Every structure is written in structure tokens, then in C-alpha cells.
Amino acid sequence: MKSTAIVLAAGQGKRMNSKVQKQFLLIKGKPVLYYSLSCFQNSREIEEIIVVTGKESINFCKQEIIEAYGFSKVKAVIPGGKERYDSVYAGLCACEDSDYVFIHDGARPFLSNDMIRRGKEAVLDYGACVIGMPSKDTIKIADENGMVESTPSRNKVWNIQTPQIFSYTAIREAHEKARQQNMADITDDAMVIERFGNMKIKLVEGSYENIKITTPEDIVVAEKILEKIQKIY
Numbered sequence: 290m291k292s293t294a295i296v297l298a299a300g301q302g303k304r305m306n307s308k309v310q311k312q313f314l315l316i317k318g319k320p321v322l323y324y325s326l327s328c329f330q331n332s333r334e335i336e337e338i339i340v341v342t343g344k345e346s347i348n349f350c351k352q353e354i355i356e357a358y359g360f361s362k363v364k365a366v367i368p369g370g371k372e373r374y375d376s377v378y379a380g381l382c383a384c385e386d387s388d389y390v391f392i393h394d395g396a397r398p399f400l401s402n403d404m405i406r407r408g409k410e411a412v413l414d415y416g417a418c419v420i421g422m423p424s425k426d427t428i429k430i431a432d433e434n435g436m437v438e439s440t441p442s443r444n445k446v447w448n449i450q451t452p453q454i455f456s457y458t459a460i461r462e463a464h465e466k467a468r469q470q471n472m473a474d475i476t477d478d479a480m481v482i483e484r485f486g487n488m489k490i491k492l493v494e495g496s497y498e499n500i501k502i503t504t505p506e507d508i509v510v511a512e513k514i515l516e517k518i519q520k521i522y
């Protein structure tokens with residue numbers, strides 16, 4: 290039974306507004322991408338890693354991150370696509386011999402071994418699961434004029450993170466179907482299964498520290514989180 294981590298690092302990071310793409314910015318001296326690769330490298334649940342990045346960053350990733358830190362589970366570094374779902378699809382095409390895939394944002398450095406383990410258990414039971422945390426805030430649904438339309442019950446609202454974990458055949462088939470249709474508003478892999486798959490997706494607890502580096506203040510928060518978790522990477 291083979292589990293592959295597909296780590297996405299092909300985004301432009303427009304909201305970070307930095308010369309260096311956010312996945313390569315340094316947190317305490319190491320690139321953002323280093324931290325999630327390190328977690329997958331050290332996890333007993335993961336056999337292989339596929340890194341998806343921009344064409345122009347393939348050599349940098351190989352030399353400065355994968356070889357430099359000895360990430361021996363990385364099987365391939367491949368070019369991504371225009372949208373996140375294009376990069377995921379490229380990753381899926383590069384690991385056709387996998388039974389399970391852990392699709393992860395390279396911009397989320399603080400996943401943990403426990404999360405990977407919980408995700409593995411859930412995917413074995415349900416075939417599809419996503420890591421997330423119950424929302425701490427009250428959420429409002431807005432109408433097109435910026436007016437409040439409704440308020441979903443907070444105990445039913447989760448903030449969704451990655452990794453998102455699927456049986457390979459289920460997510461590949463759903464992506465194949467989705468690619469025949471309009472994917473424009475698809476922002477995560479669970480949505481592909483919700484619309485084009487035929488299975489329920491289990492929610493699995495992640496952590497409030499599993500943030501996505503998106504805007505400049507997230508780097509400051511990430512440094513604080515790293516100090517707190519005091520992991521030896």
C-alpha cells in the first residue's frame with residue numbers, strides 16, 4: 290500500500306507581494322517549503338514525495354532544498370500549472386502507482402506527524418478526508434451587495450487546511466471528470482470530490498498552527514509558531 294505526498298509549490302504568491310516566491314522565503318533560516326518536506330520525509334506513513342513547482346524553480350528546488358537537506362523520498366520535481374488544481378493534476382499524473390495521496394500546500398509549513406497519522410487512519414476508513422479545525426469565528430454568508438444573507442451554525446463550520454487525503458483512484462477519477470467541466474471556483478481538492486466524486490469526506494482535526502503563509506504578516510506569525518513548537522528540524 291503506497292502513500293505519496295504531493296507538495297504544491299507552483300503558486301505565484303501574489304498576496305505576499307515579495308520578490309522571492311513565498312514558498313522559498315526563509316523562516317528562521319530555512320525555506321518555507323523545507324518544513325513540510327521535512328515532516329513528510331520523517332513520516333512512516335509516507336513512501337514517496339512529488340514536489341510540484343514553477344518550471345523556473347525546478348533546479349533551485351532540487352539543488353537548494355531537496356539535495357541540500359537530503360530529502361531522499363522525493364521521487365520527482367515537476368512543473369505545475371496555472372491554477373492550483375492544474376498543479377494538483379500534474380502531481381496526480383506523476384504518481385499513478387500510488388494507493389493514497391496526501392495533497393499538501395507547500396505554503397503550510399506546520400503540518401505534523403500526528404496529523405498525517407490521523408489522516409491515514411481516516412482515509413483507510415472513508416477513502417477521503419480533509420484536515421481542518423472548527424471555526425473560532427462566527428461566519429456570515431454575504432450577498433452580492435456585501436450585506437449579510439445568513440449565519441451558518443458555528444458548530445457546523447470548519448476552516449479547511451491541508452493535507453487533504455484521498456484514495457488515488459477516487460481523486461484521479463474526480464479530477465478527470467472535473468477537467469471536462471468548469472473548475473473556475475474550485476479552491477481545494479475536497480471540492481473536486483464533492484462535485485465530481487461519489488463519496489463522503491471525513492473531517493479530521495488538524496491544528497490552529499497549521500497556517501497557510503499567504504500575506505507578509507504570516508511570516509512573523511510563522512516565526513512565533515516555530516519558536517513555540519520548538520521542533521528540531
Ligand SMILES: Nc1ccn([C@@H]2O[C@H](COP(=O)(O)OP(=O)(O)OP(=O)(O)O)[C@@H](O)[C@H]2O)c(=O)n1
Binds near residue numbers: 312372
Ligand atoms: N498554480 C498554482 C497555485 C498554487 N499552488 C500552490 O498551492 C498552495 C496554496 O495556494 P495559495 O496560498 O493560494 O498560493 P499562491 O497561489 O501562490 O498565492 P496567491 O493566490 O497569493 O498568488 C501554495 O503552496 C501554492 O504554491 C500551486 O502549486 N500551483
Ligand SMILES: C[C@](O)(CO)[C@H](O)COP(=O)(O)O
Binds near residue numbers: 373394449476477501
Ligand atoms: C487548499 C486550501 O489551503 C484549503 O484552505 C485553500 O483552499 C487554498 O486556497 P488558495 O485560494 O489557493 O489560497
